[in-house]
Amino acid sequence: MSNTIVVGISDLKIAQKGDILVTYALGSCVGICLYDPVSKIAGLSHIMLPTISDFSNSNMVREKFADTAIEILVQKMQSAGAMKARMRAKIAGGAQMFSNVSNLSLACIGERNVTAVKQELLRLRIPIVAEDTGKNYGRTVSFNSDEGIMNVKSVNKGDWAF
Amino acid sequence: MALKDYSDLNEYQLDALKEIGNIGSGNAATALSDMMERSVSINVPIIKVLDYETVVKNLGGPETLLVGILLSLRGDVQGMMMFLLNKEFAHNVLNALLGTDFCEMSNLDDMSQSAMLEVGNIMAASYVNAIASLTDLKIDISVPNMCFDMAGAIMSVPAIYYANISDKIILIEDEFGHMNRDMSSHILLIPEVESLQKIMESLGLGS
Numbered sequence: 256m257s258n259t260i261v262v263g264i265s266d267l268k269i270a271q272k273g274d275i276l277v278t279y280a281l282g283s284c285v286g287i288c289l290y291d292p293v294s295k296i297a298g299l300s301h302i303m304l305p306t307i308s309d310f311s312n313s314n315m316v317r318e319k320f321a322d323t324a325i326e327i328l329v330q331k332m333q334s335a336g337a338m339k340a341r342m343r344a345k346i347a348g349g350a351q352m353f354s355n356v357s358n359l360s361l362a363c364i365g366e367r368n369v370t371a372v373k374q375e376l377l378r379l380r381i382p383i384v385a386e387d388t389g390k391n392y393g394r395t396v397s398f399n400s401d402e403g404i405m406n407v408k409s410v411n412k413g414d415w416a417f
Numbered sequence: 418m419a420l421k422d423y424s425d426l427n428e429y430q431l432d433a434l435k436e437i438g439n440i441g442s443g444n445a446a447t448a449l450s451d452m453m454e455r456s457v458s459i460n461v462p463i464i465k466v467l468d469y470e471t472v473v474k475n476l477g478g479p480e481t482l483l484v485g486i487l488l489s490l491r492g493d494v495q496g497m498m499m500f501l502l503n504k505e506f507a508h509n510v511l512n513a514l515l516g517t518d519f520c521e522m523s524n525l526d527d528m529s530q531s532a533m534l535e536v537g538n539i540m541a542a543s544y545v546n547a548i549a550s551l552t553d554l555k556i557d558i559s560v561p562n563m564c565f566d567m568a569g570a571i572m573s574v575p576a577i578y579y580a581n582i583s584d585k586i587i588l589i590e591d592e593f594g595h596m597n598r599d600m601s602s603h604i605l606l607i608p609e610v611e612s613l614q615k616i617m618e619s620l621g622l623g624s
Contacts, residue, residue, distance in 0.1 A: 263470055264569075264576065279479035280569025283577055303577055319580065352574050353487050353562035364577055393570025395480060410482060410566055411523035 257399070262286075265319035267300035267328045269335055270400040277397040281348035283365035285372050285388070286396040287325055288345040289381065290403035291337035297400035298328045298337075304364075305371030321371035329379060344376050345385040345405040345417050347396045354391065365389065385417035423466045423587040423610065430613075430622050431464050434589055437616070438462030440551060441544035442591035442604050448543040449593075452536065453513035459593040466587050469576040476501065476603070479569030484522060486537030486563045487574065490545065493554035493615055496608035497575055498541050501568070506594060506602045510536055522565045530563070537561040544604065552619040575607050587613070 262268045262278040270276045276299035278286050289298040300318070307320040317323040329339055349369035369388045376383055387394070387407050395408040405417040426434070439462055450457040465472075473479050484507040486500040502510070504522055511517060514532050525533065541558050549556045564571065579586050589606040608616065617623050 264573065280473075280567035280573070282566075282570030282573035284573050303573070304580055350570070352485075352564050352566065352570055391564070393567040395567070 257401070259397075262299045262301050264301055265303050265316050265324075267298065267318050267324055267331070269296060269298040269328070269331050270398075271296045271335065273399065273401045275397055275399045277395070279395050281394045281396060282350055282352045283348070283368060285321065285346060285348040285365075285368045286394075287328070287372055287376075288347075288396070288398040288403075288405045289325075289328060289332060289342050290345070290398075290400075291332065291341045292343070292403055293341055294335075294337045295400055295403075296332050296335050296337040297398055297403060298332045299396070299398050300324045300328045302368065302372065305367045321368060322375050325372070325375045325379065329381070339379070339381070342381045343384045343403070344381050345398070345403075346372055346376075346383060347387040347394050347405065347407050347417075349388040350390055350392055350394070352391065352393065387415060387417060421610065423613075426466070426587075426613070430617055433617065433620050433622055434464050434587075434613075435462055437548050437551065438464065438589040438591055438606065440547045441589075441606065442593065444543040444547040445540040445591075445604060446593050448539050449510070449536065452539065453510060455509075455513055457593055459591055462589055462591045464587070464589055469572060469586065472586065472588065473569050473572050476568040476572070479567060481568040482522075482565065483568050483571060484533065484563060484565050485571035486534065486561050488537065488541045488561045489559040490556055490608070490612075491559065492557040494548070494556045494608055494612040496606070496612055497578065498544065498558070499571075499575065499605040499607070500537050500540060500603070501571070501605065502602040507533065525565075534561045534563055537563065540604070544606070548616075552616055554615060554619055575605075579607070579609075 257273040278301045287300045302321045306322045349365035397406045408414045446457045446459040484502040490496045591604045
């Protein structure tokens with residue numbers, strides 16, 4: 256029997272032995288799924304904001320930001336036995352939930368999150384093999400550690416497997 | 418003492434916010450009731466300083482489907498106002514306004530969509546006018562925006578917006594519905610910390 260491990264907002268978790276990672280209702284947030292197909296170790300991070308450097312308060316939760324969370328996830332997977340060179344990434348989320356929010360700090364936050372995630376994955380040299388980002392709807396993402404398949408579920412637009 | 422975080426609010430200040438919620442939502446409900454020509458009931462507001470996940474849990478879980486109407490507040494009070502309507506209630510509202518019997522929330526026609534937005538607009542204006550006259554502050558509201566999606570995805574918008582201040586958000590939350598049934602629609606007023614300070618000062622509760 257595989258277990259389901261829920262990843263909250265600004266949170267990250269790893270799974271193996273066929274367990275399934277799930278994060279509910281990504282809006283402008285981005286879910287990053289990392290997978291090492293040899294050790295069959297999967298990781299899922301749910302980030303909220305692009306960069307920690309926008310914030311002066313240094314005791315912010317590092318799992319909240321694209322430019323700090325992904326590295327923590329990689330380290331966690333490595334200490335469980337995964338190899339960074341074998342890791343592949345699948346990402347989903349980064350929607351713009353409300354079409355024209357006339358507030359600058361909120362404008363395009365989904366898009367900025369996706370860009371920051373891509374930059375960070377590039378820096379860590381982890382290739383992105385699948386992506387379902389942008390648009391204007393929420394997504395629930397599940398990621399199984401058996402095959403590294405990312406399932407994306409939406410309310411109005413259907414379900415997909417990547 | 419200036420407010421720095423939502424959890425700095427004292428008992429009197431929380432009571433004052435509750436009263437603001439009471440008056441604001443009473444006005445909003447009256448406006449809605451006038452539009453619908455039906456009675457709209459409203460519960461005593463609840464003031465909570467909560468983290469995002471608890472808020473979403475209280476709304477029925479992250480995947481609960483809701484109609485969200487978002488407006489931003491500007492002027493002396495900055496923040497957000499959000500109306501969350503469950504499907505049935507949104508359906509009732511449209512039915513009362515347009516006389517249409519069926520509507521698929523995920524695929525609203527232009528007429529229904531603008532009717533829904535107008536409901537948000539009028540309710541927000543009534544709410545905000547009540548606070549403005551009570552506090553003598555000038556508050557403007559933006560054009561409303563709506564979506565029909567999962568509660569978690571909708572609430573991530575204020576969560577991200579307030580992430581620079583705190584991991585928690587303050588909610589002045591009012592449940593409303595039709596004739597005491599399906600009281601699971603909500604008005605959320607989410608003021609910024611500096612604006613809370615202004616509201617408190619204008620009410621003589623600044624320190």
